[in-house]
Amino acid sequence: MIQTVAWITSLIFMSFVVIVFGIVALKSKEKRDYEPIKKKWYKARTFYGSVLVIFMLAVTIYTLRDLPYNQPVYGEGSEPTVVDVEAFQFGWNISETEFSAGEPIEFKVTAADVTHGFGIYDEDMNLIAQTQAMPEYTNTVYITFDEPGTYEILCMEYCGLAHHLMIEEIVVK
Amino acid sequence: MELTAKSRNSLVAMYLSVGGLIILAMMIFGILMLMAQGGMLDLSPAAFYQFLTIHGTGMVGAAAFAAAGVMWYFLSKEVKLSKKIFKLNAVLFLVGVVMVIIGVFSFEYASAWTFLYPLPAISANAWGITGALLYLFGMLILGIGFLLLYIDTGRAIIKKQGSLAKGLGWDVISGKKEEKDAPTPTIVASTMVTIVNITALTAGAIVLIMNIINVINPAFTFDPLLAKNLTFAFGHIFANSIIYMAVIAVYEILSKYTKRPWKANKPFLIAWNMSTVFTLLIYTHHMLMDSVMPTWMLIMGQVLSYANGLPVLIITAYGALMIVYKSGIKWDMASGLIYISMFGWVVGVVPAIIDATIVVNQVMHNTKWVPGHFHLYMALGACAMLFGFMYYLAKEDSAIRTNAFDKFGLFGYTIAILALGGSFLVSGALSTPRRWATHFPDWMAPANFGAVAGALAAIALTIYIIHFVRYMMMRNKQDKDVEKISA
Numbered sequence: 001m002i003q004t005v006a007w008i009t010s011l012i013f014m015s016f017v018v019i020v021f022g023i024v025a026l027k028s029k030e031k032r033d034y035e036p037i038k039k040k041w042y043k044a045r046t047f048y049g050s051v052l053v054i055f056m057l058a059v060t061i062y063t064l065r066d067l068p069y070n071q072p073v074y075g076e077g078s079e080p081t082v083v084d085v086e087a088f089q090f091g092w093n094i095s096e097t098e099f100s101a102g103e104p105i106e107f108k109v110t111a112a113d114v115t116h117g118f119g120i121y122d123e124d125m126n127l128i129a130q131t132q133a134m135p136e137y138t139n140t141v142y143i144t145f146d147e148p149g150t151y152e153i154l155c156m157e158y159c160g161l162a163h164h165l166m167i168e169e170i171v172v173k
Numbered sequence: 174m175e176l177t178a179k180s181r182n183s184l185v186a187m188y189l190s191v192g193g194l195i196i197l198a199m200m201i202f203g204i205l206m207l208m209a210q211g212g213m214l215d216l217s218p219a220a221f222y223q224f225l226t227i228h229g230t231g232m233v234g235a236a237a238f239a240a241a242g243v244m245w246y247f248l249s250k251e252v253k254l255s256k257k258i259f260k261l262n263a264v265l266f267l268v269g270v271v272m273v274i275i276g277v278f279s280f281e282y283a284s285a286w287t288f289l290y291p292l293p294a295i296s297a298n299a300w301g302i303t304g305a306l307l308y309l310f311g312m313l314i315l316g317i318g319f320l321l322l323y324i325d326t327g328r329a330i331i332k333k334q335g336s337l338a339k340g341l342g343w344d345v346i347s348g349k350k351e352e353k354d355a356p357t358p359t360i361v362a363s364t365m366v367t368i369v370n371i372t373a374l375t376a377g378a379i380v381l382i383m384n385i386i387n388v389i390n391p392a393f394t395f396d397p398l399l400a401k402n403l404t405f406a407f408g409h410i411f412a413n414s415i416i417y418m419a420v421i422a423v424y425e426i427l428s429k430y431t432k433r434p435w436k437a438n439k440p441f442l443i444a445w446n447m448s449t450v451f452t453l454l455i456y457t458h459h460m461l462m463d464s465v466m467p468t469w470m471l472i473m474g475q476v477l478s479y480a481n482g483l484p485v486l487i488i489t490a491y492g493a494l495m496i497v498y499k500s501g502i503k504w505d506m507a508s509g510l511i512y513i514s515m516f517g518w519v520v521g522v523v524p525a526i527i528d529a530t531i532v533v534n535q536v537m538h539n540t541k542w543v544p545g546h547f548h549l550y551m552a553l554g555a556c557a558m559l560f561g562f563m564y565y566l567a568k569e570d571s572a573i574r575t576n577a578f579d580k581f582g583l584f585g586y587t588i589a590i591l592a593l594g595g596s597f598l599v600s601g602a603l604s605t606p607r608r609w610a611t612h613f614p615d616w617m618a619p620a621n622f623g624a625v626a627g628a629l630a631a632i633a634l635t636i637y638i639i640h641f642v643r644y645m646m647m648r649n650k651q652d653k654d655v656e657k658i659s660a
Contacts, residue, residue: 003603010598014520021512021516024494030283037495037498114295117462118634127537139463158289158292163222
């Protein structure tokens with residue numbers, strides 16, 4: 001699950017930051033001449049900076065390979081089910097709410113009044129996909145539900161006083 | 174008007190005390206919201222979303238106001254700034270704040286700080302035209318004050334350096350000028366902030382005016398996607414600029430405390446030029462879930478958000494660590510908070526960069542992960558810089574001493590914000606949506622934990638403010654004593 005990966009990755013890097021700042025604070029009481037420190041650590045910075053840039057480039061390339069904006073390549077005879085979604089204050093008009101597991105679906109999402117957010121939650125209430133629901137524009141969510149169950153649609157963009165009540169169910173058999 | 178050290182300190186102390194007090198009040202709204210989400214407090218949705226609106230608007234406004242005070246304090250020692258404009262900004266800020274407060278609490282306006290078009294005009298009858306106009310005009314007036322201030326800083330920098338490009342050290346980077354003649358870090362940071370904030374405030378003014386016309390005459394409509402771009406260009410840049418103003422205190426205070434120079438060299442100047450460009454462009458990472466945006470802009474949102482981490486990770490934070498390392502620094506409240514602020518900045522950058530990754534954003538966007546990263550970055554980064562500066566100014570300008578309460582405040586604040594930020598990140602990992610008046614039972618525990626952490630942070634900030642108020646009183650008393658002696 002992406003959320004777990006994000007959380008663990010954050011914890012690892014944040015712990016590293018704690019350790020580095022902690023060590024420097026502990027070493028701050030000693031007093032040494034600044035010039036040799038500068039010389040040594042400027043050199044180290046070149047290495048550290050290069051490693052960081054290469055690491056970020058690698059992560060960028062890896063994570064940009066497959067974007068949620070791109071229509072998947074569907075197999076022959078496997079046409080997607082196109083579902084029209086219109087958000088309004090404070091509810092959802094969804095043209096179809098029952099699907100089959102493994103069925104490719106394209107949610108075409110727009111809004112009748114103000115900006116809303118179309119978030120799909122699985123049975124364990126994990127957010128699995130989302131897009132913005134905007135007036136005058138249509139955003140698309142490409143998704144194939146692998147597991148049967150009852151999924152919930154929650155509003156993910158603040159849209160007024162009953163924003164938190166914009167909940168709808170869809171069923172995957 | 175001649176600017177003396179005394180009048181500079183008085184004006185800047187006023188900026189910091191107003192900013193600090195508003196931040197404290199906004200913290201209380203934040204705690205109440207978390208308590209409501211955690212089920213500890215029964216708050217109506219209307220009240221919750223009004224608190225949400227005032228909390229977001231007030232926090233960014235107050236922190237920006239205080240940070241402008243920090244920047245003005247150091248910059249006015251190097252260039253000739255207008256005291257009149259500095260005062261005018263304070264007046265317009267207070268007028269704007271009063272209008273926003275009346276709009277929100279008397280007329281129940283609750284669009285959140287994002288006021289995403291056309292929400293100010295289409296509220297499902299939750300608020301009317303008056304509330305919307307008070308809020309939008311209040312923001313506009315407040316923005317005009319800041320705009321005048323940055324036009325003045327830009328004017329003064331151009332007068333001293335020759336151009337804003339030279340303020341960013343282009344002549345040094347290109348080799349026309351030697352490194353030893355590079356502009357100071359204060360000038361470089363102030364130039365960057367001047368450029369990005371004039372852009373942000375212009376974008377903000379445009380979208381505010383278009384919303385105002387739409388509220389008055391709903392027949393006037395405009396493109397919601399354009400409005401969203403303008404809103405986030407304004408909000409992202411302006412909120413980001415707070416740390417770039419406040420970091421001037423880090424450069425100045427750490428170098429003074431360690432007796433080590435922090436001078437602008439080529440890598441430093443290149444880093445600040447990168448920050449200028451990236452800060453202007455990366456607001457699109459707020460729109461990664463708008464697939465109708467050109468894909469290249471969204472990819473740019475991710476790539477440049479990653480790149481924007483580099484100047485701080487390789488130059489500023491690394492520089493802070495280097496200057497403190499084996500320096501024999503004397504730790505006190507000012508140096509302690511300033512050091513913690515650099516830690517807060519870096520620690521907040523980590524979840525921010527992760528969230529800017531498009532595939533992650535698809536399941537993290539508008540969850541509580543987002544306030545998780547910016548509470549670390551803003552509260553433990555930018556605000557700790559402001560509070561560190563408050564202690565520095567009090568020490569420089571009076572004989573006031575700190576006590577055990579202040580020390581408790583330093584440790585309490587650090588632990589509190591780490592706990593608060595952590596609770597938001599856990600909520601985000603649990604897919605809890607942000608800006609929800611109520612939570613499902615599974616989402617409540619982190620909210621309650623965050624409320625307790627928030628209360629500890631508010632106690633710590635109260636200690637800081639008491640110290641600062643004591644300093645201001647001591648200062649007034651000193652002035653009165655001097656007057657008596659001269660009489």
